[in-house]
Amino acid sequence: MGQADPEALAALHAEHGATQGCRVDRTVEYLTWRLAPGFGKAYEWIVVGDGDGPDAIAVWGRDLAADRAVLTELVGSTPHAMSVALAGVIARAAEEGRSELVAxxxxxxxxxxxxxxxxxxxGALPLIVRKLTTRVIPGNVHRHDAWAVFGSDLDTY
Incomplete structure (x- = not known):
């Protein structure tokens, strides 16, 4: 387990995160707000690294309305580092006796x-969107394959 560090998570996203088209920007401000205790998910961070900074970070939370865990963030410098962080999430959710882990x-x-x-x-992720900005977005928001959606974009249910 690691410290909640939105700055390190934002840096990993900037360097190694999704590059395809439309997505929620993982800024420090967004991550600080989105992963705050006020969301009621009791988020826990799994940080993988050698001390020179994280190689991967996974964040998971609890769906308090059901008995399941929710994978909220997963990003890293290599697939191996991300797999190690994911294994940490799976182990922690199992330790708590969660019935399932949803991503x-x-x-x-x-x-x-x-x-x-x-x-x-x-199955496929249903996606219905409407552009609410005049800013140019790198992709057609109306095309499903133009999006990179993950965990904290949708785990508020």
Whole structure:
């Protein structure tokens, strides 16, 4: 387990996060707000690294309405580091006796890691959007394959 460090998580996202089209920007401000205790998910951070900074960070929370765990963030410098962080989340959720671990994603780099860890796909992610800004977004918001959606984008249910 590691310290909650939105700055380190934002830096990992900036260097190694999703690069495909449309996504929620993982800024320090966003992560500080989104992973705050006020969301009621009792978030826990798994940090993998050698002391020179994190190689991977996974954040998971508890769905308090159900008996399940929710993978909220997973990013790292290598697939191996991300797999180690994911294994830490799985172990912690199992230690707590959670009935399931849910990950919501449309992030092509993370999908294979989840499958190798035993996650089962439940079908396509429904996506209905409307652009609310005049800012140019790198992708067509109306195309499903233009999005990189993951965990904390949707774990507020």
């Amino acid at each position: 919501t994603t449309h992030h092509t780099a993370v999908d294979p890691l989840l499958r190798r860890a035993g996650f089962i796909s439940r």
